[in-house]
Amino acid sequence: MSGEPATPPPASADRPRGTGLDLLTTPPPERARWRVLPARVIAMCVVELQKLRHDRTELYTRAIQPALWLLVFGETFTRIQAIPTNGVPYLDYLAPGIIAQSTMFIAIFYGIQIIWERDSGVLTKLMVTPTPRPALVTGKAFAAGVKAVIQAVVVVVIAALLGVAMTWNPLRLAGVIVVVVLGSAFFSCLSMSIAGIVLTRDRLMGIGQAITMPLFFASNALYPTTAMPAWLQAISTVNPLSYQVDALRGLLLGTPAHLPLDVGVLLAAAVAGITAASALLRRLAR
Numbered sequence: 001m002s003g004e005p006a007t008p009p010p011a012s013a014d015r016p017r018g019t020g021l022d023l024l025t026t027p028p029p030e031r032a033r034w035r036v037l038p039a040r041v042i043a044m045c046v047v048e049l050q051k052l053r054h055d056r057t058e059l060y061t062r063a064i065q066p067a068l069w070l071l072v073f074g075e076t077f078t079r080i081q082a083i084p085t086n087g088v089p090y091l092d093y094l095a096p097g098i099i100a101q102s103t104m105f106i107a108i109f110y111g112i113q114i115i116w117e118r119d120s121g122v123l124t125k126l127m128v129t130p131t132p133r134p135a136l137v138t139g140k141a142f143a144a145g146v147k148a149v150i151q152a153v154v155v156v157v158i159a160a161l162l163g164v165a166m167t168w169n170p171l172r173l174a175g176v177i178v179v180v181v182l183g184s185a186f187f188s189c190l191s192m193s194i195a196g197i198v199l200t201r202d203r204l205m206g207i208g209q210a211i212t213m214p215l216f217f218a219s220n221a222l223y224p225t226t227a228m229p230a231w232l233q234a235i236s237t238v239n240p241l242s243y244q245v246d247a248l249r250g251l252l253l254g255t256p257a258h259l260p261l262d263v264g265v266l267l268a269a270a271v272a273g274i275t276a277a278s279a280l281l282r283r284l285a286r
Contacts, residue, residue: 042139062102062105062106062151063151063154063155063158065102065105066098066099066101066102066151066154066155066158067158069094069098069101070091070094070095070098070155070158070159070162071162073094074090074091074094074095074098074162075091075162077090077094078090078091083222083223083224083227084224084226084227085224086224086255088253088255089164089165091159091162091163091164092164092165092166092253093249093253094221094222095155095156095159095164095166095252096221096245096248096249096252096253097219097220097221097222097245097248097249098155098159098221099152099155099156099180099248100180100183100219100221100241100244100245100248101216101221101241102148102151102152102154102155103148103149103151103152103180103183103184103187104183104184104187104212104215104216104241105212106144106147106148106151106184107144107145107148107183107184107185107186107187107188107190107191108187108188108190108191108208108211108212109191109204109205109208110140110144110187110188110191110192111188111191111192111193111194111195111204111208112191112195112201112204112205112208114140114192114195114284115195115199115200115201115204115284116201118284123281123284127281127282133278133281133282134274134275134278136278136281137189137192137274137277137278137281138185138274140188140192141184141185141188141189141192141270141273141274141277142181142185144184144185144187144188145180145181145182145184145185145188146181147184148180148181148183148184149177149180149181152176152177152180156252165253166252166253167251167252167253167254172251172252173251175247175251175259176248176251176252178263179244179247179248179251179262179263179266180244180248182244182263182266182267182269182270183240183241183244183266185270185273185274186240186266186269186270186272186273187240187273188273189270189273189274189276189277190273190277191204191208192277192280192281192284193273193276193277193280194207194208195280195284196277196279196280196281196283196284197280197283199283199284215239215241216241218232218235218236218239218242219236219239219241219242219245220236220242220245220246221241221245225242240265240266240269243261243262243265243266244262244266246258246262247259247262247263247266250262
């Protein structure tokens, strides 16, 4: 047949980049290292929180214990007036301590989940990805922090219904979130570090139950440190929970607190916990 031949398609050299097969043959530009680590931490955090979306039972059951502490212990000791609180109603004094306690109880058993991931093969798959171990641990730690914030909101609502006079200043509430996340990050990393040492869920459960109540009673959650014997005061000064409770009281109730020291100790504890858990993660994955 007569006629002009069809115009050939433009050469690949003339084709705009980023279209067609170029997307498959051209590697994506390498991101700066300072952007990679935060992105992977956020990704790990989102993965952990997806589990919470599918099963909220833990949040509901965890709300029972702080409610009992406030309703039973708080109301009873408010009537007795046996604990010196410098003029603060005891129920108000107790509420920040129960927030810290409930968030610690969520985080301190976080290592059980990572042992389960080891047993199911998930942890091994995560370890062979390019994601650095500190990013894996940090993502899990801050996911525990987000869960703890949700738990803290539940306790705050219960305390408000009981008439606890707390501030609603947005800046102070933002500070509460920071303190809760840092405290939970430390205790979840402590749990993951213990998991890297004991390697089994049963042992971790036993150790977790053995240390939670001593940490709680050796803090200022229930009573001021001035009411403690000298040996217990010494333990309280190295207990991160004491600094978390002190910061929460200062932020929520406006009582005298040492916020720069409290936040500094919690930040240092969280960094130390992430470092220790990252070092022990490979031993857990063997």
